[in-house]
Amino acid sequence: MDPNRWLKEAGRSVGRPLRLAVALGTAGGVLLIVQAGLLAHVVNAVVFGAGTLRDMAPFLAGLLGVFTVRAAIAWLAEWTAFRGAAAVKLQARHQLTEHLFALGPVRLADEHSGALANALTDAVEALEPYYARFLPQMALAALVPLALLAVVFPLDWVSGLILLVTAPLIPAFMILIGKGAESLNQRQWRRLAGLSAHFLDTLQGLTTLKLFNASRREAAAVARLSEDYRRSTMAVLRVAFVSALALEFLATVSIALVAVLIGFRLLWGELGFQAGFLVLLLAPEFYLPLRSLGTHYHARMDAIAAAERLTGILQRPAPARSGRQPAPATGPVTVELADLRYAYEPGRSALEGVSFTLRPGERVALVGPSGAGKSTVINLLLGFIQSDSGRLAVNGRSLDELDYDSWLQQVAWVPQNPRLFHATVRENIALGGPLQDEARVREAARQALAEAFIEQLPLGYDTVIGEGGQPLSGGQAQRLALARAFFKQAPLVLLDEPSANLDLDSERRIAAAVDRLAEGRTLLSIAHRLATVRRADRILVLDQGRIVQTGTHAALAAEPGLYQHLVHSYTGAP
Secondary structure (H helix, E strand, O other): OOHHHHHHHHHHHHHHHHHHHHHHHHHHHHHHHHHHHHHHHHHHHHHHOOOOHHHHHHHHHHHHHHHHHHHHHHHHHHHHHHHHHHHHHHHHHHHHHHHHHHHHHHHOOOOOHHHHHHHHHHHHHOHHHHHHHHHHHHHHHHHHHHHHHHHHHHHOHHHHHHHHHHOOHHHHHHHHHHHHHHHHHHHHHHHHHHHHHHHHHHHHOHHHHHHOOOHHHHHHHHHHHHHHHHHHHHHHHHHHHHHHHHHHHHHHHHHHHHHHHHHHHHHOOOOOHHHHHHHHHHHHHHHHHHHHHHHOHHHHHHHHHHHHHHHHHHOOOOOOOOOOEOOOOOOOOOEEEEEEEEEEEOOEEEEEEEEEEEOOOOEEEEEOOOOOOHHHHHHHHHOOOOOOEEEEEEOOEEHHHEOHHHHHOOEEEEOOOOOOOOEEHHHHHHHHOOOOOHHHHHHHHHHOOOHHHHHOOOOHHHOEEOHHHOOOOHHHHHHHHHHHHHHHOOOEEEEEOOOOOOOHHHHHHHHHHHHHHHOOOEEEEEOOOHHHHHOOOEEEEEEOOEEEEEEOHHHHHOOOOHHHHHHHHHHOOO
């Protein structure tokens, strides 16, 4: 999508406040003419008409009233334009957030978190000056000078002709110089996104950098990138300053030309003082909207660069979810996978005709070497991706026919490395349900064997934990993730070896909590540890996207094949 077209479409929803801002600005321009007329009359009456203060009192009171009304109109116009721009930002951020959620983690795997954060914050914020200042000023740059010309031409056609001829030079130079600055500015936004991504990666890997004594080297890299960004920023500013200089020079020369000609014509008696003085007062105001447009032209360049970044994300195709049927209410769930095939890209097949059924109350384990397709099966069940062919059905109905949000309400997900947010323990547990259900939160923590350590925290359930679960241990963070699953009370539970990388005591506690979680639910887990596999009712062995073996641990361990090899690799048996 073209960035200019996207900016135009995004602004349609706030056309009314922007039109009101333009109308108010035009009214301010008309009052400016009235103000200049009153001032010219007062000066002419005092200098040439021997007018007294008493005589001029009504006109001075009128000037004061015009000043006041103009100030109020200017404030109201700016406030109205800001409200319209704020609405555009809110809409753009909502649209971008919804699209990111629709894309899911698989389709965003190649995006840096820092670049996405930059798009949601700085790129969206860059839209405000465009809608609040540039667009209203672009309309005022046409309307206000026309109103001034309508007054100047009857008073002095020579000055009016000068203004009419020189006026187009300002936007012409503005566009000419702005074209070069626009490409620089778009490159600048890409640099900023890259810098944001690199800086976020550095912060997230700070511990690793310190342990490997690479912090100084990374700090030097950040400094180098920052210096490159500073230099490119200065390059953009140089172009902007050249543009401002050109606009000011043209406006100053044009006003000076009008002033010189008015001076000579006053000297020759071809023009009255009041008319000449009024034209001289209006001449700078004639160029002011055009100069202001040039000042705000950088807002347009920033907005186009930001829109290019936003449209780059919004153009990514999201999975089509046209299903509207509600998912089955909380209760037994049977999931059938029939001949599922999926390829992440041409020549990179992940699944090749996978078929199995998950029955209520059954524990099924997926095992296999890295890249066998285990995570792809989970991603299909979570709806992050859609199969290229085959059928995925829930209680006999295709998953594509079900409402996606209602389906996710029936699924609990416990990953190997759970994401805990910077919030209270209570908020982290109740992530998928009502926060005010205190009894349900505590029961979930008890079932996950997390109640004991939570009560030892400084504020118990109200303790704020850091990003990633700090300062909790790995086992404690994993038990909070299990507590989420208990709290959600979903009939289908998907796990990615929650006991991996834990000490024996934590592993024992997690295994006991998983046993409780499996009661009365359908459970599918990606298993890496032998203890987890042995607890499964059925084991599915995946290799290169195909199910090559199915059975219990005892049966498969005695059968020559991939599973026996995996068991021997784990136990160290010959």
